[in-house]
Amino acid sequence: MTELLQQHPNEPHDESIAARLNWLRAGVLGANDGIVSVAATVVGVAGVTNDVAPILVAGAAAVVGGAVSMALGEYVSVSSQSDSQRALIEKERQELRDDPDGELAELAAIYQAKGLTEATARTVARELTDHDALGAHLEAELKIDETEVVSAWHAAFASAVAFTVGAILPLLAIVLPPAEIRIPLTFVAVVVALAITGSVSARIGGSSKRKATLRLVLGGALAMAFTYGVGLLLGTTGIV
Secondary structure, eight states, X not given: OHHHHHSSTTOTTSHHHHHHHHHHHHHHHHXXXXXXXXXXXXXXXXXXXXXHHHHHHHHHHHXXXXXXXXXXXXXXXXXXXXXXXXXXHHHHHHHHHHOHHXXXXXXXXXXXXXXXXXXXXXXXXXXXXXXXXXXHHIIIIIOOOGGGOOOHHHHHHHHHHHHHHHHHHHHHHHHSSOHHHHHHHHHHHXXXXXXXXXXXXXXXXXXXXXXXXXXXXXXXXXXXXXXHHHHHHXXXXXXX
């Protein structure tokens, strides 16, 4: 059995691989958020003024505020998810203590509903219960692995880091070059970065690279165009 499990260790149906792919996809999406939101902010300010100081201040504030917001949002979301998982695990553990025979019959019924004969289903249920009763019920009934309850702190940290990494690019692209090429260079840098992350995201999810990349590039370009237009309008009208 061990040899059979090791024949294809990197196939997507492996639960640990799937979990890592989910984390990687979340990281890519977090980086995309950082790229687009900070790029839109700094380009909007650049539409009002060529002075590097206010652009840098606005960009830095967008990086810090966005990273904190992403981390808090991820922490709250994942905390709720992990609390629910732990509650379900404890409920299943209690049911196994209170009614082991009933739980065994329930597990057998699950496998019988999947197509096994009654005798085979009971044999499978009995062997899985003897090996790891709680794990068998969590997998069959709830699709939960007791050892893989998500960590809210890890998720928050990963989200903040991914956002920050993505946000650094547009910030550097707009404050480092000379004023005359600042805006076009930032547009190009952001579009290229979004094309790369879109391609990576599509590869992870197994979807069309062209569609995923086009959506991200168009969305990012529109966000920058709108905010630059608003900044330009405010600057030329003398409102700010």
